[in-house]
Amino acid sequence: MQNEQLVKDLQAILGSAKVLSEKLDLLSYSYDSSFMARNNRFVPDVVITPTSTEEVSKVMKYAFNNNISVTPRGAGSGETCGSLAIQGGIVMDLATWDTIEEIDAENMQVQMRPGVIHAELNKRLAEYGLFFPPDPGSSQMCTVGGMVANNSSGLRAVKYGTTEQYVLGLEVVLPNGEVIVTGGVNCRAIKNVSGLNLTKLFVGSEGTLGIITKIRLRLWPKPKARGILMAVFNDLEQAPQAVLDVYKGGILPSGIEILDSSAIKAVNEYKPDINLPNAEAILLYELDGNPASVKWEGEEVSRIVGLLAANVEWSTDPQRMSELWQGRAVTATAAARVREDGSRIFAGEDISIPLNKVTESLKKIKEIGKKYGIGVVNYGHIGDGNVHTAPVINPEDPEEVKLGAALADEIHLLAIAMGGVTTGEHGVGAVRSQYARKEHGAALDVMQSIKRTLDPKNIMNPGKLLPEEGNKHGTSTSSGS
Amino acid sequence: MALQQVPAVKDLLRKCVRCGKCRSVCPIFKEIKNEGAAPRAHVFLTQLMRDGELGATADVAERASRCLLCKSCSKECPSGIPVDQMVVAMRHHLHDLNNDTTKKLMLNHMFKDRKALGRARFLLQSYQSTGIKSLVQKTGVLGLVSKDLDKANKLIAPVSGTMASKNIPETAPAKGKRKIRVGYFLGCATNMFYPKRARDTVEVLTANNCEVFTPSDLHCCGMPHIANGDAESAAAMTRHNFKIFFDAGVDVIISDCASCSSMLQGDYYDQLFQELPEEIAHFKGKIYDLNKFLIDHVDLNNDLGQLPAVKVTYHDPCHLVKSQGVTKEPRQLLNMVPGVELVEMVGADQCCGGAGTFSMGHYDLSRKILDRKIQAIEDTGAEILTTSCPACSMQLGHGLNEHAMPLTVKHPVEFLAEAYRQAKRSTKIS
Numbered sequence: 001m002q003n004e005q006l007v008k009d010l011q012a013i014l015g016s017a018k019v020l021s022e023k024l025d026l027l028s029y030s031y032d033s034s035f036m037a038r039n040n041r042f043v044p045d046v047v048i049t050p051t052s053t054e055e056v057s058k059v060m061k062y063a064f065n066n067n068i069s070v071t072p073r074g075a076g077s078g079e080t081c082g083s084l085a086i087q088g089g090i091v092m093d094l095a096t097w098d099t100i101e102e103i104d105a106e107n108m109q110v111q112m113r114p115g116v117i118h119a120e121l122n123k124r125l126a127e128y129g130l131f132f133p134p135d136p137g138s139s140q141m142c143t144v145g146g147m148v149a150n151n152s153s154g155l156r157a158v159k160y161g162t163t164e165q166y167v168l169g170l171e172v173v174l175p176n177g178e179v180i181v182t183g184g185v186n187c188r189a190i191k192n193v194s195g196l197n198l199t200k201l202f203v204g205s206e207g208t209l210g211i212i213t214k215i216r217l218r219l220w221p222k223p224k225a226r227g228i229l230m231a232v233f234n235d236l237e238q239a240p241q242a243v244l245d246v247y248k249g250g251i252l253p254s255g256i257e258i259l260d261s262s263a264i265k266a267v268n269e270y271k272p273d274i275n276l277p278n279a280e281a282i283l284l285y286e287l288d289g290n291p292a293s294v295k296w297e298g299e300e301v302s303r304i305v306g307l308l309a310a311n312v313e314w315s316t317d318p319q320r321m322s323e324l325w326q327g328r329a330v331t332a333t334a335a336a337r338v339r340e341d342g343s344r345i346f347a348g349e350d351i352s353i354p355l356n357k358v359t360e361s362l363k364k365i366k367e368i369g370k371k372y373g374i375g376v377v378n379y380g381h382i383g384d385g386n387v388h389t390a391p392v393i394n395p396e397d398p399e400e401v402k403l404g405a406a407l408a409d410e411i412h413l414l415a416i417a418m419g420g421v422t423t424g425e426h427g428v429g430a431v432r433s434q435y436a437r438k439e440h441g442a443a444l445d446v447m448q449s450i451k452r453t454l455d456p457k458n459i460m461n462p463g464k465l466l467p468e469e470g471n472k473h474g475t476s477t478s479s480g481s
Numbered sequence: 482m483a484l485q486q487v488p489a490v491k492d493l494l495r496k497c498v499r500c501g502k503c504r505s506v507c508p509i510f511k512e513i514k515n516e517g518a519a520p521r522a523h524v525f526l527t528q529l530m531r532d533g534e535l536g537a538t539a540d541v542a543e544r545a546s547r548c549l550l551c552k553s554c555s556k557e558c559p560s561g562i563p564v565d566q567m568v569v570a571m572r573h574h575l576h577d578l579n580n581d582t583t584k585k586l587m588l589n590h591m592f593k594d595r596k597a598l599g600r601a602r603f604l605l606q607s608y609q610s611t612g613i614k615s616l617v618q619k620t621g622v623l624g625l626v627s628k629d630l631d632k633a634n635k636l637i638a639p640v641s642g643t644m645a646s647k648n649i650p651e652t653a654p655a656k657g658k659r660k661i662r663v664g665y666f667l668g669c670a671t672n673m674f675y676p677k678r679a680r681d682t683v684e685v686l687t688a689n690n691c692e693v694f695t696p697s698d699l700h701c702c703g704m705p706h707i708a709n710g711d712a713e714s715a716a717a718m719t720r721h722n723f724k725i726f727f728d729a730g731v732d733v734i735i736s737d738c739a740s741c742s743s744m745l746q747g748d749y750y751d752q753l754f755q756e757l758p759e760e761i762a763h764f765k766g767k768i769y770d771l772n773k774f775l776i777d778h779v780d781l782n783n784d785l786g787q788l789p790a791v792k793v794t795y796h797d798p799c800h801l802v803k804s805q806g807v808t809k810e811p812r813q814l815l816n817m818v819p820g821v822e823l824v825e826m827v828g829a830d831q832c833c834g835g836a837g838t839f840s841m842g843h844y845d846l847s848r849k850i851l852d853r854k855i856q857a858i859e860d861t862g863a864e865i866l867t868t869s870c871p872a873c874s875m876q877l878g879h880g881l882n883e884h885a886m887p888l889t890v891k892h893p894v895e896f897l898a899e900a901y902r903q904a905k906r907s908t909k910i911s
């Protein structure tokens with residue numbers, strides 16, 4: 001179909017203000033944070049910004065009838081090209097649809113539209129003494145819709161788990177335009193085992209099965225107290241032991257994060273006020289709960305970790321805690337600071353490893369980096385084995401780009417070989433579908449048949465999550481990372 | 482300077498990881514909401530232009546114009562990308578190619594040297610007293626600023642009868658023993674719209690052992706030119722201004738205008754000079770915002786009289802808080818003054834949407850940003866609004882007017898001056 005006709009038809013459905021077709025707008029939707037998007041131009045044919053279920057449904061019916069692919073998009077903070085129209089078609093920007101419809105404090109639930117920003121939601125919930133615990137490093141920018149679609153988590157997954165644990169129900173517009181509700185959107189029960197768990201099917205489906213238009217989340221009481229312990233290690237290998245020792249001591253921190261020496265450097269350059277000590281590794285433990293238990297746990301963790309660490313700092317001062325935690329939260333991007341002409345790339349950045357293999361994986365990643373001559377900043381959620389790595393290259397040097405892609409591939413294969421997975425939270429998108437067969441075996445066929453049932457014409461975010469059917473090796477046709 | 486050579490573009494562009502953190506703090510994005518208006522889109526478009534993937538067109542210029550240069554994004558970017566500098570570089574690049582004579586004419590008419598400012602004042606004054614038609618017939622100047630004269634009309638603060646520079650001596654001696662010779666950069670807007678503020682600045686400085694040198698032949702600081710893509714004029718004016726202060730042998734340069742001081746401190750020097758001219762290098766590190774200078778470098782005279790009790794709130798100009806990190810100093814000054822009660826507004830450091838000529842070219846967008854600010858001011862219940870930038874003062878004054886709120890807008894230094902005068906009055910009485 002000609003673009004002009006497509007634009008006209010969509011304007012007839014949505015009105016012209018919600019249809020973006022100027023070249024510069026389309027270009028602005030050709031990237032997310034991924035390395036792959038940096039090296040390719042995935043320009044959509046048109047971008048739309050619907051703000052009602054009815055609008056989304058009409059558009060999907062239209063797309064279904066005319067065989068046009070549709071890619072949902074939140075804030076585009078994803079790392080895997082998930083929100084890019086790699087096969088052209090419509091990008092549906094849901095970030096403008098950002099209403100919190102109801103905070104049901106008595107039933108500890110909230111209902112909202114997909115575009116609500118994570119940090120904004122928690123700001124609003126704080127007024128009720130409640131919170132939505134998953135806490136991605138992209139909290140200030142990512143949408144709750146994007147989080148649900150990606151099953152995102154982050155700094156506090158150790159204790160609070162991932163998004164899926166909080167989704168009570170969803171409203172979803174299927175590829176053919178039909179609107180369904182799953183789980184508890186129309187009921188207020190917190191416990192619900194009625195029927196096949198369709199909610200879980202859509203959580204983490206990365207926009208390949210339908211558009212999430214309404215979300216009901218269960219909430220938790222916001223803990224009354226919080227403390228952060230910083231442990232400094234002169235030997236990287238001691239850090240993972242200090243994680244296990246705390247668990248053995250019967251304490252479950254809300255977060256345990258690691259920064260290696262280059263991550264420490266990056267943070268200090270970004271925000272000198274934070275002033276982290278130079279060391280081989282720093283562990284940050286976050287403890288939360290009621291004031292008495294946080295106090296006791298802080299002392300106990302200090303004692304346990306103090307046996308291994310060179311230095312331990314325990315703080316309950318809001319200013320210092322926010323500095324330390326913010327320091328960790330910005331490492332992802334601040335990594336670029338370690339090399340003057342370099343940029344951090346989001347490639348091979350999100351493997352998840354068995355807890356007892358974290359040290360080994362960190363060492364091996366350093367070795368892989370050395371092999372390719374690429375500096376790699378290591379940080380991540382060590383408490384649950386979700387290791388983030390930040391290769392720093394000059395992304396405008398074609399040689400380094402190739403090396404970066406090869407390095408990412410090696411890190412992914414390392415994860416699988418160590419009994420881990422290629423992604424702990426950032427998702428599969430277009431960049432990791434090539435590992436799907438290796439990771440899932442025959443289960444991949446089941447996934448593909450579910451996809452066929454719900455999306456027989458393969459118009460819903462094609463080219464993501466699952467490798468093209470018929471490709472027995474599961475190799476992705478896309479390139480770049 | 483060609484786009485490729487601008488240091489921000491050449492060395493920093495590649496560091497953008499497109500994380501979108503800048504989106505979360507951009508006032509323009511907050512209103513427009515789609516990615517095309519996000520700071521990272523500016524970075525991306527700059528990259529495409531640098532690489533020749535995108536030509537210099539009116540569409541690109543329109544995109545580049547949708548930025549307040551408020552630096553909210555640049556301050557927060559974890560990769561250290563100065564997005565505002567890229568926008569400026571883009572505007573300059575587009576300006577070079579399009580040779581936008583309209584804007585050039587406007588900038589040369591209104592803000593360049595004192596004579597041009599005098600002409601502009603005359604024109605504005607007749608405009609304000611005789612109405613749009615006659616002015617447009619006479620000159621056509623305002624028509625060049627904005628397509629929508631009605632709106633532009635409302636935005637411009639009343640021009641004072643006399644420009645400040647007419648009433649301020651070139652050298653004002655220190656009242657006590659002279660400790661320092663201060664160069665006062667009297668910016669165009671303070672000069673034309675807020676002459677009392679300028680006199681109060683000199684009064685407070687001289688009352689604190691400063692000799693104040695206020696040159697009569699200054700040019701504009703160049704910010705409006707840089708913001709409109711005319712880097713050459715900005716560079717020439719900057720050179721001219723620094724030479725005057727250099728020749729006059731001042732120890733420091735201060736300004737009561739946030740935009741002037743941030744410009745003088747070198748926010749965009751990378752784009753103006755391959756190598757910093759000697760006169761400018763000499764002053765590096767010796768240019769201050771007035772509030773900061775008074776707090777950090779002057780042993781402030783504490784002889785302050787009691788003013789009638791008044792509740793004030795303070796708006797942080799972007800060019801102070803994000804560019805210079807000056808936030809506590811103006812508040813310290815206000816808190817010193819007996820009778821003044823400072824109440825904080827929500828989001829005091831959020832942009833007011835003025836940004837010089839931006840509010841004229843994008844009135845409706847600017848107005849939305851402004852309306853949020855006015856609501857925050859109203860919520861404080863303050864009787865007087867304070868800020869440290871004449872451009873913000875104009876924009877906020879306009880907002881207050883539109884909302885029929887009777888608050889006046891002042892610089893903290895005006896309270897200090899009044900308190901000194903009050904102290905003198907009470908001594909006379911007693």
Ligand SMILES: Cc1cc2nc3c(=O)[nH]c(=O)nc-3n(C[C@H](O)[C@H](O)[C@H](O)COP(=O)(O)OP(=O)(O)OC[C@H]3O[C@@H](n4cnc5c(N)ncnc54)[C@H](O)[C@@H]3O)c2cc1C
Binds near residue numbers: 082114136148151206
């Ligand atoms: C600096 C940085 C730090 C990060 N830290 C973390 C972290 O700690 N933990 C973590 O999990 N992730 C992290 N991420 C990755 C990313 O931010 C998250 O995956 C986030 O949840 C994506 O949300 P988004 O709104 O940006 O979605 P997008 O990137 O726009 O989209 C992501 C996927 O969701 C789909 N999608 C979006 N909205 C909908 C919808 N309404 N219906 C159906 N599908 C939809 C898209 O098609 C796409 O496949 C980080 C990213 C950055 C840049």
Ligand code: SF4
Binds near residue numbers: 504559
């Ligand atoms: S400019 Fe900075 S904050 Fe914005 S997307 Fe790029 S790296 Fe992120």
Ligand code: SF4
Binds near residue numbers: 508509523552553
């Ligand atoms: S300088 Fe201000 S207006 Fe311009 S892109 Fe950055 S945050 Fe937005």
